[in-house]
Structure formats: C-alpha cells, structure tokens
Amino acid sequence: MATIYEVAALAGVSPATVSRVFNGQTVSAEKKRLVHEAATKLAFTPNRTARRLRGQSSEIIALLIPDIENPFFTALARGVEDCAREAGYSLVLCNTDDDPAKELHYLEIVASEQMAGVILAPASDEVDLGAIVSLGRPVVAVDRTTPYPVDAVKIDNRAAGIGATTALFEAGYRRIACIAGPAGIETTEDRFLGWRQVVAARKTVLHDGYLQHANFRVDGGRAAMRALLALDTPPDAVVTTNNLMAVGALQALAAAGIAPDVFGLAVLGELPFMALTPTPFVQVRLPARHLGRTAAAMLLERIGGDAQPPRTVVLRAEVNPREEQAL
C-alpha cells in the first residue's frame, strides 16, 4: 500500500503537491505529470482512513433495516445503493432485527466511524436519535417515522389499507378480516386503520377475531390465518399488512384446501418470487426500491449541506387487482 510520501519521493515533489494533484488544486503541468507517473507506478490509492480522519467524514452511508431477508427491505436497499453509488458513496447494510439495542449500537458505530449519514427504518418509536442528531449527522427515516426532526420517506399506509380493503369489497367480499402486524408499529397500524375505516364505512360483517395481530413473519401470518379459519363465522377475505404474513396466510389456505379465488386475499407488499398460482386476489405494490432511492437522494442533499427544515415525503402505493397483474 503505497503512501503519498512514497509517491512524493518518487516524483521528487512534496506530499502536499501530490495531494494537490489529486484534489484538483493548482499544480504545474510538469509536476502533475511526474506525480501521475509515480502514482501509477506504485499503484497508489489514497488511504481513506487518513483522509477521513483529517476531513472528519467519509463517503459511506449506513442503512439500518430490521430484516435483511425480507425482500421488501432488500429492494429498498437496492434503491439506496443505486442512488448512493451514482454519487460515489458506498453503502453499509446493518441488520437490526427490530432490536432497539442493536439499533443503538449501530448508530454509535455510524458516529464513531464518521460515516456521512444514515438511512434508518426505525425498530420502534423509542429509537434514540438524540446523539446522532446533535452531532449533526444527517439522518433519514424510511418506511417509519420518528419523533425527531429528521427527514422521512414513507408510504401512505392508510391509503394502501383502504385501497386493498375497497378492492376486496368491490369484488363482492363482505366478511373481510385483517392480519395486522405487531401492535404499536406505525406502518402496520396505519394499514390496519385503513382497513377498519373501510370496513366501518361499508358496514361489512365484522366479528370478534376478524382483526388478528401477528409478528411480521411467515409463521405469524400462517397462525393468524388458521385462527381466522377456525372462527365460528370465518371471513371470506382477508387483508394482510405485509408480504411475509401473506405468504403464511396463503400457506394456511392451501393447507385447508381453500383456493385463493374463493377466499379473497389482499396483500400489502410484493411477493416477488410468487408470481404464480395461487396469486393473491389484490396486491398493493409498495414502491420499496423507489422508497430507497428517494431516501438516498434526500440524504445526499443533506450531506451536501442542504439545511432546509425536515421534510416528510409520502409515496403512494399502487393497487393492482388480479386481472391487472402482469405475469
């Protein structure tokens, strides 16, 4: 690993001049040539650690997500990465497992690694951004919001819930249940509120137990669907508030021998590798990748020094009834 000093020595100039060559400062053509020659000969790459120590910041942004195995978040990560790389930034992906302690740990790392900024899908409302915000590091909340005055990008979850439920209603279903995520998480809360609003407005049949809370994973969805099917008056359709729970619900339906066109299923989120039969009846596409791109763009603006008051961008989901779904 050649250093700037070795390059300087070989080129017969001072280290300062070498630095100037690589940072677009005023250097004579002759020395510029010498430095470039020496640099290529030694395969010189500036040491980013030293640069960062001096410059107090790096070209790395962190993305904290609750579950790297959830396609929603990998699509989001992909969006962030695309945008970040275009701007010359690298991405560090951290898995928080929805655990506030891990989240906090990673936020500390962000600070002490002097990363340029963070995009965070908060594990809970109680996330402690105090330290990082007061440090002046840009933060963008994604998918969920926070009580702190930081930028946020989210989806209009209530509208998504309304859209899904309405689509089921218009398709003729009248006993529409809902498999919601863990209570207290904003994202799923809003989605289920959308469901409730439609169900109340349309005066559909609503039995006890039509609202199931589950964890955000496949097993949660499966258990919730089983519970629904076991009710005295089971529903004829269900809205699941995330992608993995929908998979679980489909599994439970399949196990019970119920075809998903008899039983209406609306999914909030994409089931990327499932575009085969059985297809859910209604799919509300959540623009995960776009979410990521938007968040990254906002973060980069902040990193560039933009100091306008915090913004919240709300993206709208797209409701696709089955007949419009392309294979």
Place this chain on the structure above:
Amino acid sequence: MATIYEVAALAGVSPATVSRVFNGQTVSAEKKRLVHEAATKLAFTPNRTARRLRGQSSEIIALLIPDIENPFFTALARGVEDCAREAGYSLVLCNTDDDPAKELHYLEIVASEQMAGVILAPASDEVDLGAIVSLGRPVVAVDRTTPYPVDAVKIDNRAAGIGATTALFEAGYRRIACIAGPAGIETTEDRFLGWRQVVAARKTVLHDGYLQHANFRVDGGRAAMRALLALDTPPDAVVTTNNLMAVGALQALAAAGIAPDVFGLAVLGELPFMALTPTPFVQVRLPARHLGRTAAAMLLERIGGDAQPPRTVVLRAEVNPREEQAL
C-alpha cells in the same frame, strides 16, 4: 464528539492513560475511576477512524455478493453477519451485479478502508485478487472458487446435481432436461455436470435442446422452460440449477397449464417464500446460511493471525424429495 484529550484533561491525566484505561493496560484504580467518570460525563466514544489509522485495521469485514435481492445471498449474508457480530465485527454488504469492474472497485475500497477482510462470491474466474492478496488482507471465496491461494467455502455442486437428477429418475421420470446457468460459471457448471453424469449413466432419453443455458434470473428460467416445452419431444422433468430460474420455470409451467406433479421439477436452492402449492418435486437445499457462517468463521481465524495454507471447505447439500418436505 468528545476526544481522548478532553477526557484526559477533565480527569487530570494524560491521553495515554485514558487510552490505557480503555485497552486494558495497567492503570491504578484511582485514575481508572477518574477516567471512567470523565468519559461518561463527556459521552466519550473512541474515534474509530483515528484508531484504525494507527492500528492499520478495523473491525469491519466486507461481503461482496452478486445480487442482494437473491434470497440465497441474503441468507448467506445473514450467516456471515451472525458470526461476525458475535466477534464484534460489523459487516459491509456490497452488490457486485456480477460485474468484474464493480467487484474490483469494491476490492479497492476494502483495501483503502483498511477493512479487516473480505468474503467474496466472485463474479467470474477472472477476478483480480492480486492486489488484495499481496496486501495480506484475508480473503475467503464463497460459493465459487478462484485461482488464487485463498480459503474457500463451497457447496458440492456436482453432488447436488447428481442428487436432484437421481431423485427425479427414481420417481420414474425418463426425459430429464436441465436448465443451467450461464456457461463458464463454476457453480452452475458443476451442477449441470452432475445432471449430465446421471443422465448418461442411466441412459435416459436425451434430445437436442434438453440442456438450456439461461441467465440466473427468473426471466431466464421462464424462457428456458418455454423453449423446453416447445421441443418436438419435450422432457417430462427438468433440473434447474438455481432458485430464481426455478421460479421462472414454475411460471412457464403454470402458464402452459401443466401441474408440477405431472412434470417433474427439481430445484437446486431454496424457494423460501414458496412453500405452497405448486411445490417443486425435488428440492436440494443449499445451506446458504451455513455457508456464510463457515466463511465468516474462517475469515475471523485468518484475521486472528492463522497462517496455515489455504483450505477449501465443501459443504454438502441435502436432497429433499417432496414427501419429506415439511411445511
């Protein structure tokens, strides 16, 4: 962001002493107390950049994978992360898109960021590890091997191919085709060799066109399956050499109205969110997460100074005919 100097000043000791307190050196109890007090009062976190500059290495390991949206690689990443975090390391995930240029770019970053090591799923055989290897940074190749003398963890792909094909044969299929990945990629090459070996040994019917090469993605699998179905003598079963192509194949089958028990389908890889009907007939589980854990463990050993000659660990895949598949 408090520095060690401020802590030292507040505690009335030298910066060296503060450093010693945090690095388990011999310091008197009294000063230790003073330093800890000062440190908590100032919310001191050591600046990792400075530490790294001095120590020439960081607690970050990089994982370079071709596609972050492929569940196989996210499971692998998960395995790496679990293992790394236990050891106090953080993980940087980089997406290479199977593009050698991006790969090289990230390898340069690894070097200039002074990361502790890299786990790499090489984009191609021509990956240039020369620079990083000669720098002495530990490298572990995962899923695919390289010509360089570095540790590697891979799957016994030929055995996986043999297992899948044999299972189909034993289930009575006699016209077994293969949808392989891009020519020249070791992983898929070995799998398809396994298929060929069984097909040759069992003397099954083998028509022109029974071997299809496709890209590793869903659309490739779909196109390949369409091509197979359009043959004069179409196969009655197919081995797909990765997970996404299997999804595409299932889609094409569904579109053609063919149930997957009539037509035998063997998949190398997991279709994690698809454990519903239609289920592929044979599934060869590739231990992705385990692959990640193993690679991380090996890398950490190297980082710890282990200097034994390069090892290659081969993990065996597990063949699950459908009846054994648990829901």
Place this chain on the structure above:
DNA sequence: AGTCTTGACGAAATCGATTTCTTGGACTTC
C-alpha cells in the same frame, strides 16, 4: 545501604492525507 526490578504514567512519535503557513520567484504597475 545500595543496586535492581517493577510498575504507573507522562511526553512524544506515529499512522497518512489534507490544509494552512511561508517562501521565493515571476510578473505587473507606476
């Protein structure tokens, strides 16, 4: 008592790039 060992701990060097300061020379300008 005197030398040796040991241990705590401060001063200062170090990691490598960037960024002020400074300097010396070329070039204007009156």
Place this chain on the structure above:
DNA sequence: GAAGTCCAAGAAATCGATTTCGTCAAGACT
C-alpha cells in the same frame, strides 16, 4: 527600478487514538 501582486510548491500543523520510550518512585534483594 522599486513596490505590489500572484502563484507554485515546500514545511509543518492537524485530525485522534495508540504505543514506544523514558522517568520517577516504591519495593525487593544482597
């Protein structure tokens, strides 16, 4: 021709933690 301006480029400070080196004092040993 003297004074002022400008610019390339080297010397040195800087970022913050670690680590070597050296010092001083207390305790051990002969």
